[in-house]
Amino acid sequence: MKALIISENNQIEIVEKQKPHPNSNQVLIKIQAVALNHRDQFIREGKYPGIQVGTILGSDACGIVVEAGPDVDPSWHQKEVLINPNVDWGDNSKVQSSKYHILGTPSDGVFCEYMVIEPNKIIEKPAHLSFEAGAALPLGGMTAFRALFHHGNCQKNENVLISGVGGGVAQFAFQFALATGANVFVTSSDELKRTKSIELGAKEAFNYRDENWVKVAKEKSGGFDLVIDSAAGDGINDLIKLMKPAGRIVFYGATQGKPKNLDVHRMFWNQVTLQGSTMANDDEFKAMITFVKKNRIEPIIDSIRPFEEIADAFDKMKEGKQFGKLVAKL
Amino acid sequence: MKALIISENNQIEIVEKQKPHPNSNQVLIKIQAVALNHRDQFIREGKYPGIQVGTILGSDACGIVVEAGPDVDPSWHQKEVLINPNVDWGDNSKVQSSKYHILGTPSDGVFCEYMVIEPNKIIEKPAHLSFEAGAALPLGGMTAFRALFHHGNCQKNENVLISGVGGGVAQFAFQFALATGANVFVTSSDELKRTKSIELGAKEAFNYRDENWVKVAKEKSGGFDLVIDSAAGDGINDLIKLMKPAGRIVFYGATQGKPKNLDVHRMFWNQVTLQGSTMANDDEFKAMITFVKKNRIEPIIDSIRPFEEIADAFDKMKEGKQFGKLVAKL
Numbered sequence: 001m002k003a004l005i006i007s008e009n010n011q012i013e014i015v016e017k018q019k020p021h022p023n024s025n026q027v028l029i030k031i032q033a034v035a036l037n038h039r040d041q042f043i044r045e046g047k048y049p050g051i052q053v054g055t056i057l058g059s060d061a062c063g064i065v066v067e068a069g070p071d072v073d074p075s076w077h078q079k080e081v082l083i084n085p086n087v088d089w090g091d092n093s094k095v096q097s098s099k100y101h102i103l104g105t106p107s108d109g110v111f112c113e114y115m116v117i118e119p120n121k122i123i124e125k126p127a128h129l130s131f132e133a134g135a136a137l138p139l140g141g142m143t144a145f146r147a148l149f150h151h152g153n154c155q156k157n158e159n160v161l162i163s164g165v166g167g168g169v170a171q172f173a174f175q176f177a178l179a180t181g182a183n184v185f186v187t188s189s190d191e192l193k194r195t196k197s198i199e200l201g202a203k204e205a206f207n208y209r210d211e212n213w214v215k216v217a218k219e220k221s222g223g224f225d226l227v228i229d230s231a232a233g234d235g236i237n238d239l240i241k242l243m244k245p246a247g248r249i250v251f252y253g254a255t256q257g258k259p260k261n262l263d264v265h266r267m268f269w270n271q272v273t274l275q276g277s278t279m280a281n282d283d284e285f286k287a288m289i290t291f292v293k294k295n296r297i298e299p300i301i302d303s304i305r306p307f308e309e310i311a312d313a314f315d316k317m318k319e320g321k322q323f324g325k326l327v328a329k330l
Numbered sequence: 331m332k333a334l335i336i337s338e339n340n341q342i343e344i345v346e347k348q349k350p351h352p353n354s355n356q357v358l359i360k361i362q363a364v365a366l367n368h369r370d371q372f373i374r375e376g377k378y379p380g381i382q383v384g385t386i387l388g389s390d391a392c393g394i395v396v397e398a399g400p401d402v403d404p405s406w407h408q409k410e411v412l413i414n415p416n417v418d419w420g421d422n423s424k425v426q427s428s429k430y431h432i433l434g435t436p437s438d439g440v441f442c443e444y445m446v447i448e449p450n451k452i453i454e455k456p457a458h459l460s461f462e463a464g465a466a467l468p469l470g471g472m473t474a475f476r477a478l479f480h481h482g483n484c485q486k487n488e489n490v491l492i493s494g495v496g497g498g499v500a501q502f503a504f505q506f507a508l509a510t511g512a513n514v515f516v517t518s519s520d521e522l523k524r525t526k527s528i529e530l531g532a533k534e535a536f537n538y539r540d541e542n543w544v545k546v547a548k549e550k551s552g553g554f555d556l557v558i559d560s561a562a563g564d565g566i567n568d569l570i571k572l573m574k575p576a577g578r579i580v581f582y583g584a585t586q587g588k589p590k591n592l593d594v595h596r597m598f599w600n601q602v603t604l605q606g607s608t609m610a611n612d613d614e615f616k617a618m619i620t621f622v623k624k625n626r627i628e629p630i631i632d633s634i635r636p637f638e639e640i641a642d643a644f645d646k647m648k649e650g651k652q653f654g655k656l657v658a659k660l
Contacts, residue, residue, distance in 0.1 A: 094576040094601070095576035095601050236592075246422070251594065254594040258591040258593065258595075259591075262562075264584040264587075264588055265588075268581055268606035271481075271607055272606050273606075275602075276594070276600065276603070278601060
């Protein structure tokens with residue numbers, strides 16, 4: 001079978017690998033579509049711990065169960081399924097164990113034609129989604145879901161800001177917040193992304209590179225109950241200024257690095273929360289899929305290409321020009 | 331009657347003032363004991379907004395109801411009561427309104443012989459407490475209570491660190507966490523304060539000026555579920571290192587100023603909470619008194635002096651040498 005692996009010198013290449021066989025309590029999945037995350041490109045750039053040459057990359061996939069081991073419920077056979085990318089979250093729903101990682105490094109991932117997996121790690125694809133749309137969901141969807149609901153407690157009619165709406169997780173947070181009935185605002189430095197967000201339901205879209213964006217955002221929104229962010233950096237103080245009293249800032253990344261002078265005085269007087277978040281537990285993965293099904297959410301897809309051209313998707317991810325997920329079809 | 335006011339040039343002085351009379355829905359309280367908070371000394375130093383010459387200082391007092399207006403439940407008469415120092419918290423239990431302030435600036439406070447107040451702002455003194463001990467409770471007790479329980483969700487058997495245990499709020503947080511059945515650890519740079527904390531039930535007391543205190547604290551505790559802090563500053567990164575995964579840092583002050591390089595990466599990967607807190611709402615004030623009563627908590631008192639010598643208590647507060655509340659008796 002074909003598989004995309006990490007090879008020497010941080011190169012990626014499609015190679016032939018042995019097709020796996022399920023053991024007695026596994027299923028064999030014929031993968032139909034996969035999608036990229038920034039994580040995959042970071043691994044290609046050598047920016048992740050535990051990278052091993054020969055590992056099959058990728059965490060997000062959608063496929064069909066084509067074989068089931070004898071100990072597996074036979075009703076899984078021929079089911080169209082999504083794959084939960086979590087490995088070893090552990091017993092504590094609040095936080096991952098020290099063994100926790102994501103499919104695709106150091107464990108083999110999903111960028112291949114066939115994979116074997118335990119049935120507790122698959123879930124039926126919502127019927128309204130194509131394979132391509134299903135493949136777009138797992139890692140970004142579950143990360144957004146935990147940040148927005150477990151940590152963020154997003155509620156109907158609240159003012160919610162999604163910063164850097166071009167990102168994969170950010171777009172799911174945007175769609176999930178809209179589906180919850182929140183008043184959703186976004187930021188992006190890219191005019192096209194701002195325009196598209198407004199078309200999709202954002203109340204306002206701000207350019208965080210505009211000098212007076214904080215003032216404008218405050219006027220237009222009246223302040224935010226919740227911000228979902230992955231930039232951190234010095235911009236955190238702008239977010240703190242924009243919070244309503246007792247507002248919550250949840251961040252699942254820090255692309256802008258460490259903030260230099262965190263405005264702790266405003267934080268304690270306004271009883272602001274700054275909450276770190278990462279990934280999601282297995283129950284949240286399932287709850288996210290249920291939420292997507294119930295609200296008939298369609299993941300935003302930038303482009304779909306044949307699996308043979310997946311390296312182009314990595315290049316586009318690196319440039320950051322996409323709006324929506326980069327999908328490859330098998 | 332005698333009253334301690336703020337006079338010109340940030341001086342304080344005891345002056346003669348007219349004894350107030352309750353209106354129809356107020357009570358008159360003969361104050362028996364008062365206690366100081368850092369806030370009072372900061373006001374003396376001109377470090378607070380809204381300071382007005384002639385204002386009676388002070389937020390913490392205990393007294394006897396000696397007169398009740400005709401619209402007041404007559405059973406209040408002769409009751410020994412504590413005064414709730416909150417003014418205009420507002421309707422949102424989660425956060426104070428923009429009008430919110432504390433007795434003693436800009437409203438007249440409690441450092442005087444008599445005051446009038448609405449009965450919904452007084453609560454019966456727990457029977458196990460003297461007037462002096464009762465006076466020690468209000469502002470520090472309620473601030474600790476909100477930080478520890480509303481924001482901190484302190485639970486039995488959790489590892490809780492109270493940083494800078496010499497502070498008034500910190501000591502209440504320390505006592506309340508002990509009463510909850512938490513494993514309580516403290517920091518102080520003062521050896522005497524560390525020794526006293528151990529005597530009172532701390533598992534360990536660390537000197538945050540020791541170079542390797544973080545390492546030692548990690549070894550001795552295994553990490554903290556909850557930290558109650560009022561320093562912030564660069565030490566926040568030490569606290570972040572010391573948190574168990576999904577740990578909560580609640581801070582109600584920032585005496586060490588803004589942290590320079592907040593370790594956001596560790597925060598999001600460990601799903602750490604950094605939560606600002608200030609004061610407490612009226613329900614929390616009452617719940618704190620109930621908690622003190624139920625657990626027969628005795629506030630730690632540094633010293634008691636006659637009201638005429640209250641300026642000495644301000645001087646001692648400024649030096650920071652006290653362990654426990656500074657109380658004055660009327």
